[in-house]
Amino acid sequence: MIYGRKDLLDLESLDAGEITLFLDTAERFREINEREVKKVPTLRGFTVVNLFFENSTRTRISFELAEKRLSADIVNFSASTSSVAKGETLLDTAENVLAMKVDMLVMRHGASGAPHYLARNIPASVINAGDGTHEHPTQGLLDLLTMRRHLGDLAGRRVVIVGDILHSRVARSNIHGLTKLGAEVVLCGPPSLMPVAVERLGVRVEHELGAALAGADAVNILRIQRERQDSGLLPSLRAYARDWQVQPRHLEAMAPGGIVMHPGPMNRGVEIAQEVANGPRAVILDQVTNGVAVRMAVLYLLSAARRRMSAGETREEALAGELPAAEPVRAAKNTDTGLRAESA
Numbered sequence: 001m002i003y004g005r006k007d008l009l010d011l012e013s014l015d016a017g018e019i020t021l022f023l024d025t026a027e028r029f030r031e032i033n034e035r036e037v038k039k040v041p042t043l044r045g046f047t048v049v050n051l052f053f054e055n056s057t058r059t060r061i062s063f064e065l066a067e068k069r070l071s072a073d074i075v076n077f078s079a080s081t082s083s084v085a086k087g088e089t090l091l092d093t094a095e096n097v098l099a100m101k102v103d104m105l106v107m108r109h110g111a112s113g114a115p116h117y118l119a120r121n122i123p124a125s126v127i128n129a130g131d132g133t134h135e136h137p138t139q140g141l142l143d144l145l146t147m148r149r150h151l152g153d154l155a156g157r158r159v160v161i162v163g164d165i166l167h168s169r170v171a172r173s174n175i176h177g178l179t180k181l182g183a184e185v186v187l188c189g190p191p192s193l194m195p196v197a198v199e200r201l202g203v204r205v206e207h208e209l210g211a212a213l214a215g216a217d218a219v220n221i222l223r224i225q226r227e228r229q230d231s232g233l234l235p236s237l238r239a240y241a242r243d244w245q246v247q248p249r250h251l252e253a254m255a256p257g258g259i260v261m262h263p264g265p266m267n268r269g270v271e272i273a274q275e276v277a278n279g280p281r282a283v284i285l286d287q288v289t290n291g292v293a294v295r296m297a298v299l300y301l302l303s304a305a306r307r308r309m310s311a312g313e314t315r316e317e318a319l320a321g322e323l324p325a326a327e328p329v330r331a332a333k334n335t336d337t338g339l340r341a342e343s344a
């Protein structure tokens, strides 16, 4: 199976097969990240621009490492140092960048839907690295990969997402990804930070933390999005911590082997207690490790789709076809060309 779309904009529009393809491919790339020489020639000749209109540490470094490990040529752009600060529109900025013959854009933007708008208007592939309060598909995929590695098949597993659901693009991508893979999703947080009628996404809402976590296989603790709050929605941070901070006692009734996740950046002592962040159930740094592999998989699968389409195949032919034998996901052994390290 191949990925037959130009872009990766959200998990809502993917089906379970596409999500699984990204996860399975990422497993292959995890292995490259363990090598001494962490580089393969897969994206040689591809140019990727990282367009970041919002702050980021983890996601940006993770994409950059993924691109470099695939041998892409990369350019970094941040809004504060660009002509956007001089009033240029998003489309003008993107078209100017594309006029320099760029194949892919990785984009983070404060406005929900900004990458979708760009994807409709430009021929380059667009990867959404977080749009407003909408989605953050690569974070969703890396969370799924982390859960799958620790828990096995996610069908029937209970995953609790705690905190500021209303403003969280991570929550939305997790909800779509998890429900498509058959997991049971429970949301927990202050009613003022819970989207109206969220149950229509196929999830359950639980307002008491202890009850929500009883029997849970995983808990994903969200950061309070202080930068996105409308006044009055969030009680004081102290009141929030008192009622909603995940503490060791909340984890006692989790399923055996249950895991604790957080997308970062963590506010220790607000949404997550120190002992939980540092505790034996925490897999927070595994998430970061998996993030690079997931982003390599996304870049690889999108580039493979581009190559096939530019080689003259229609989207239908490309969709029906198989991956070229030399490419990483088909490689049975490290000696296969696609997985060969750059100078090994």
Ligand code: NCD
Pocket (backbone or CB within 6 Å): 058, 059, 130, 136, 139, 169, 170, 222, 223, 224, 263, 264, 265
């Ligand atoms: C998340 C984001 O930016 O949406 N962080 C991340 O990508 N690692 C979550 C957050 O900012 O709380």
